[in-house]
Amino acid sequence: MIALIQRALNASVTVSGETVGEIGPGLLILLGVEQEDDEQKAQRLCEKVLSYRIFSDENGKMNLNVQQAGGSVLVVSQFTLAADTQKGNRPGFSRGAEPGEANRLYEYFADHCRKQGVATETGRFAADMQVALVNDGPVTFWLQV
Secondary structure (H helix, E strand, O other), X not given: OEEEEEEEEEEEEEEOOEEEEEEOOEEEEEEEOEOXXXXXXXXXXXXXXXXXXXXXXXXXXXXXXXXXOOOEEEEEEOHHHHOEOOOXXXXXXXXXXXXXXXXXXXXXXXXXXXXXXXXXXXOXXXXXXXXXXXXXXXXXXXXXX
């Protein structure tokens, strides 16, 4: 399971002109689900993302996690993160989880964020989404379990 996390001043996701998820300061989490992923990996990655210290403390040091900074998260399904890009000029998607399982684990990940006490918004699985982001920094990290 892969999370591309971006520290955001604000972020939103729109489907067919309708905003389906929106946050102020916090994290935009692009989530890729691979074939071998399961609930345990989803929990571990969620806990890693939420505890990752990438927000500034009173001294301007990256020392706070999203909860300590009072932020929220926007989780967006991003199957292309699981792409195989090693050969050729076209990505392969055989490493990605089947859609039903990917959706289940995506929802599980978002629910686990909520259970950790973090305000959590989501995109819409398998939809054509437009994601808007004001990246703060810019600060972007790739996390994988």
